[in-house]
Amino acid sequence: MPFGLLKYGLKKDYPENYHFTPASTELKKHYDVVIIGAGGHGTAIAYYLSKYHGINNIAVLDKGYLGGGNTARNTAVIRSNYLTEEGVNFYNESVKLYQNLSNEFNYNVMMENRGQLTLAHSDATIRSFRWRAEVNQHMGVRSELVDRQTIRELVPNLNMSEDCRFPIMAGLWHADGATARHDAVAWGYAKGACERGVELHQLTEVQDIEISNGKVTAVKTNRGRIECGCVVQAVAGASSVVAKKAGIALPIHSYPLQAMVTQPYKPLLTPHVSSPQVHVYIHQTSRGEFVIGGGSDPYPLYNTRATLDQKESLAAATLELFPFLSQAKMMRQWAGVTDMTPDYSPIMGLSPVDNYYLDAGWGTWGFKATPICGKTMAELVATQRVPDLIKPFELERFYRFEQVNEAGATAASH
Amino acid sequence: MKIMTCPLNGPRNVSEFTYGGEFHHMPDPVHADSRQWAEYVFFHDNHAGNVTEWWCHTATSYWFLAERNTITDDIIRTFPSSEIFQERIDFNASTALNSEGK
Numbered sequence: 001m002p003f004g005l006l007k008y009g010l011k012k013d014y015p016e017n018y019h020f021t022p023a024s025t026e027l028k029k030h031y032d033v034v035i036i037g038a039g040g041h042g043t044a045i046a047y048y049l050s051k052y053h054g055i056n057n058i059a060v061l062d063k064g065y066l067g068g069g070n071t072a073r074n075t076a077v078i079r080s081n082y083l084t085e086e087g088v089n090f091y092n093e094s095v096k097l098y099q100n101l102s103n104e105f106n107y108n109v110m111m112e113n114r115g116q117l118t119l120a121h122s123d124a125t126i127r128s129f130r131w132r133a134e135v136n137q138h139m140g141v142r143s144e145l146v147d148r149q150t151i152r153e154l155v156p157n158l159n160m161s162e163d164c165r166f167p168i169m170a171g172l173w174h175a176d177g178a179t180a181r182h183d184a185v186a187w188g189y190a191k192g193a194c195e196r197g198v199e200l201h202q203l204t205e206v207q208d209i210e211i212s213n214g215k216v217t218a219v220k221t222n223r224g225r226i227e228c229g230c231v232v233q234a235v236a237g238a239s240s241v242v243a244k245k246a247g248i249a250l251p252i253h254s255y256p257l258q259a260m261v262t263q264p265y266k267p268l269l270t271p272h273v274s275s276p277q278v279h280v281y282i283h284q285t286s287r288g289e290f291v292i293g294g295g296s297d298p299y300p301l302y303n304t305r306a307t308l309d310q311k312e313s314l315a316a317a318t319l320e321l322f323p324f325l326s327q328a329k330m331m332r333q334w335a336g337v338t339d340m341t342p343d344y345s346p347i348m349g350l351s352p353v354d355n356y357y358l359d360a361g362w363g364t365w366g367f368k369a370t371p372i373c374g375k376t377m378a379e380l381v382a383t384q385r386v387p388d389l390i391k392p393f394e395l396e397r398f399y400r401f402e403q404v405n406e407a408g409a410t411a412a413s414h
Numbered sequence: 415m416k417i418m419t420c421p422l423n424g425p426r427n428v429s430e431f432t433y434g435g436e437f438h439h440m441p442d443p444v445h446a447d448s449r450q451w452a453e454y455v456f457f458h459d460n461h462a463g464n465v466t467e468w469w470c471h472t473a474t475s476y477w478f479l480a481e482r483n484t485i486t487d488d489i490i491r492t493f494p495s496s497e498i499f500q501e502r503i504d505f506n507a508s509t510a511l512n513s514e515g516k
Contacts, residue, residue: 298429
């Protein structure tokens with residue numbers, strides 16, 4: 001059997017299709033649209049542009065490789081139980097698109113509707129959960145306040161003791177919560193886009209952006225200069241660095257976020273469980289590993305190093321909720337650089353430069369928004385009109401002091 | 415354990431400190447418009463490289479400045495804010511702001 005598998009893998013006419021069609025070796029002189037960043041967001045914008053708007057003279061450029069940034073580093077949580085009307089509406093559309101994504105691609109993104117449980121350890125948190133549940137239900141999102149008995153039934157192995165530092169008092173149950181294979185989302189979008197003529201260029205770093213008369217005319221890369229009709233940046237942690245090349249300042253600080261996984265166990269935990277109080281969120285993957293993530297690091301950094309402080313607090317919080325993991329071995333740890341905004345909402349849409357579009361400020365909430373962000377940003381690029389769904393998230397909101405406050409529904413509770 | 419040197423308390427564990435944001439000069443309180451305030455409050459250089467920042471030693475509430483590299487995570491230098499601020503800032507201008515209704 002192992003030999004058969006090896007032979008299959010090494011076959012010249014390997015029967016599986018590639019994840020995407022590698023672009024021809026040379027960059028063209030001109031593209032209608034240049035997308036910087038080949039993660040989930042960048043490839044999704046290319047996909048919707050080519051499939052629904054008939055624009056396919058597109059180059060997706062990435063300094064690294066397809067889906068190698070935060071697309072590969074997030075903890076793959078899909079949910080829409082936010083606090084503001086704007087936020088809930090936006091993320092709810094994304095959850096709906098996710099439900100049909102495998103069919104859309106004809107490629108399995110391993111979508112699993114697990115549900116998500118956020119825990120309250122204080123009266124103040126319960127009040128905020130009531131508020132969120134009301135807003136969510138009003139917008140048609142399945143979200144409800146649940147008591148300790150229901151929590152016991154949803155997650156039988158959760159530590160429900162009242163004799164601990166932060167006893168669990170109630171929960172916010174979000175039946176629409178889900179997960180999907182994050183790599184597959186980027187691969188599916190890239191595959192679909194490349195089949196429609198989009199060129200994906202890996203190891204192609206944008207070094208400078210040429211602007212004349214308030215319009216982008218070309219981008220300079222390490223592989224040559226490309227003229228372009230417009231540019232979209234979708235580069236997560238590097239948002240400020242890339243925007244600066246176009247002369248744009250952003251209200252963003254880049255913080256690392258550290259996560260880790262345990263050795264695999266039998267299926268024990270169905271929903272995502274998160275606790276804003278002890279700063280941790282946990283779910284068990286279909287491979288059996290427990291994925292553990294928490295809050296961002298305490299200060300900004302463009303580095304994915306590990307710190308003992310952060311690992312220690314993640315482990316302590318995990319044991320507070322699931323004491324049976326005390327013997328678990330950590331298999332891997334990693335970090336991603338998150339582009340945090342002051343109001344914990346993204347920055348999407350127009351920028352001070354005419355034909356330069358922003359898809360930034362995705363902090364720790366970017367994966368769940370991939371489909372709807374790709375769809376609406378593509379509509380913006382194709383029609384030059386800002387779709388209603390993303391209007392509240394424009395950069396200009398900070399000058400009008402009209403932030404979309406999702407701090408309570410986002411921080412450390414994905 | 416990462417060590418940061420507090421100008422007041424000497425070398426301490428970095429977990430004793432709180433990050434306080436990038437160092438920028440405040441806009442002129444009399445003449446700044448709301449756009450300039452928005453930029454001062456919300457927008458950041460978020461520079462990848464050497465930066466100057468506010469830090470606070472939490473235990474003693476002592477605020478100071480630090481030069482740090484945001485790629486390597488090296489703390490280059492810490493120094494008291496008196497190196498930059500030699501005179502007391504005059505905040506009388508706040509009355510002028512109120513009269514403009516901003």
